[in-house]
Every structure is written in C-alpha cells, then in structure tokens.
Amino acid sequence: MRFNTKTIHAGQEIEETSGAVMPPIFQTSTYAQKAPNVHQGYDYARVGNPTRTALEKMIAGLEGADECACFSSGVAAMDALMKMLRPGDHVVTTNDLYGGSYRLFTKVFEPYGIDFTFIDMTDLKAAEEAITENTRLMWIETPTNPLLRIVDIEALVNIAKPNDILTVVDNTFASPYLQRPIEMGADAVMHSATKYLGGHSDVIHGAVASSNKEIMENLRFQVKTGGAVPGPMDCYLVLRGIKTLSVRVQRSVDNAKKIADFLYSHPKVDSVNYPGLESHPQHQIAKKQMDDFGAMLSFTLKDDSIEAANSFMSSTHYFTLAESLGGVESLISHPASMTHGSIPRDVREKAGLKDSLIRISVGIEDADDLINDLDGAF
Ligand SMILES: *Cc1c(COP(=O)(O)O)cnc(C)c1O
Helix, strand or coil: CCHHHHHHHCCCCCCCCCCCCCCCCCCCCECCCCECCECCCCCECCCCCHHHHHHHHHHHHHHCCCEEEEECCHHHHHHHHHCCCCCCCEEEEECCCCHHHHHHHHHHHCCCCCEEEEECCCCHHHHHHHCCCCEEEEEEECCCCCCCCCCCHHHHHHHHHHHCCEEEEECCCCCCCCCCHHHHCCCEEEEECCCCCCCCCCCCCEEEEECCHHHHHHHHHHHHHHCCCCCHHHHHHHHHHHCCHHHHHHHHHHHHHHHHHHHHCCCCEEEEECCCCCCCCCHHHHHHHCCCCCCEEEEEECCCCHHHHHHHHCCCCCCEECCCCCCCCCEEECCCCCCCCCCCHHHHHHCCCCCCCEEEECCCCCHHHHHHHHHHHC
16 A cells, blocks of 8 residues: 555454444443343443544554554653653663753653763764663654754664664654654564644654554553543544645645745855755755655844834744644644753753744645745744
C-alpha cells in the first residue's frame, strides 16, 4: 500500500455489526465479560477501546511500525516513554527542543535522577562525545522547533545502534507524510497528534509508534498503569484528520515555499529558517530524509527586538497569534515569550533563539492572501 492509500485504509476494517465505514465512537468505560476474563479483547476502557485501536493501527501503518500506543497528549506520550528509564540513565537530546519537552526532561525527570545532555544535534561529533556508558536513549527532534534545523536521523541511528542506545524521533513537525524515521532505523516515533495528524486544531492527542517489543510492552504497561489515555471522541477526531493528511500537508508545504521565498527577499527580514531554501545549512539532509520541506518556518527581523516582533504579529489578519501548529489555519507565534518561555534567556540565546524570532505554521489558505497579509504587517 502506498502512503496516500494508507491514510485511508491502513489497519481499517468495516465495522461488523452495522457496516459503518468509519469506526464508531465507542463511548464506554467497560465491556461485558461472558465469564471472568472471557471477553472480545476489551475488558476496561483505560486499557483499550475499539476507536483507539482503529487509530493505533492507522498511525502504526503510516509510520511503518508494528504497533502504536495512543495517549491523551503529546507530552503524556513522552512521559510514558521516558518512564522506561531508571535513575542513573542518561539521555542525549537537542538543545533546540520543543519547550514542553525541555520542561518535562528538566523539571520532572532530572529530579528523579535521569541525566540529560543537550547538544546541537546537527553536530555529529558533539553527539558522539555526549555519549556516556549510561546513555540509554537519544531523543531526536527534526525539523527542530523553532529554528527548523535538520538533524540527520540515519547518521544518529548509526552512532546510537553500536552503543545499544535507543533512538526516538519526535516526528510532530514533519508528519509521516514527509518523514518516516522508522524506515531510517529509529526505534520509535513520537507524535503530538494535536498538530498535523489531527490537523484541525480541535483535539489534544499523542502517540508513539514502534516495532521494538520492549518499548511497546513498556508503553502498554504505562497506558494501563499511568492511565494518560485519550477518550474515544478524541481518537475519532484524529482518525478523521488523518484521512486528509496528504492533501492538507501538501497544500501547506506549497504555500510555505512561496512564503519562504517572499520573506527571504524582504528588506526588513534578517534571516529565514526554512529547510527548503538552498541557503539552509542542512538543505541537503532535508532533501535526503524528507519527501518535501514542511510547512513550518521561522524568521528574524533586522530590528531584533521583542517590540518589533510584537508589533508585526499584532498586525496580521489571517495568521492568528496562537501557540500550536499543523492545523488548516495559519498561525503565528513568538517562541521567546510563548512556546519557549520556560527556557531561561541565556540558554535560549545560546541556542540561537533571538528576541525577534517569529514562527509561522502555514495553513491551507490561498498563498497570495497569506503573502499579502504578511506584507501588510511589515
Ligand atoms: C506540541 C508538541 C509537543 C507536545 O504535544 P501536546 O500534544 O501539546 O502535549 C511535543 N513535541 C512537539 C514538537 C510539539 O510541537
């Protein structure tokens, strides 16, 4: 099955009792048993729900994984994954990380005795040097947020594997339509399905897909034990969103390319971070590992101040000032004060995240309207 066909059919079956083409929303907390522990595969809805199962099979199919486990949010999925680790274990990750991931690592797991080293993962030598005898996991995010750097997944897998280190890729920014890390050797893929998979800014949801038995057993245990599970309605919404993933993301990418070109040649813009630009430092790696360059971009202003960024952002009409990304509508945000507000200023600036940096998530509107909107805001 090719990818676009998968977004409609992967793991999907016609519902037996009614012939429903879409899986029903099984709004139930428990399931009747014929005798103790004799049932149709479901005993209690924290552990499993048929609507959730349909979505898990779909996401596993999209990522080319054997299995998937769904959670009530992206960070809940990360939280469950990280609980595989034990005090003393060490994690290597990127210094250009989603703010919520940074908070989870440093404020929750560090106090429990798990060590993290934050590096520039585009620097493979730095990745090699960061490994210690306790390193168990490499947490990769690419494209990175909000600087849109591209990390070479295959190269990092090649460093991790011989050292028995698991590699997990946060694939939220690319979506499986553009990038499938498991095909590149990664052990697991994590999604904030709140973003491109859901695609309509109407649901919070997370998922991990993997073919690694140890990871999946741990996640099933966490689903049952930690209980950060999504409701059936939320699973239905994500599954519905996935049906149009290909067409939505492709339109957004086409728009993003035009917007990147427009910004690149604008006199008030200092720099544009978009992997599709030939000037992007990892343009070739993006070409190698992504099917196209994504619909996220960020840029800085010649007037590098929070005030200039704020004034720009309050002047757009179609770009709504909001956190999040990956929906059909275009969004604009200011990482330094919003998504990355929990990262101390010196850490933030060291990672290259400037005061005037503006991030946009390009939606599926008409490109000309979006460009006119940005033009007017300058
Ligand atoms: C949004 C996001 C998360 C967290 O997901 P939630 O669904 O908001 O919990 C993790 N990683 C990335 C890259 C994200 O954009």
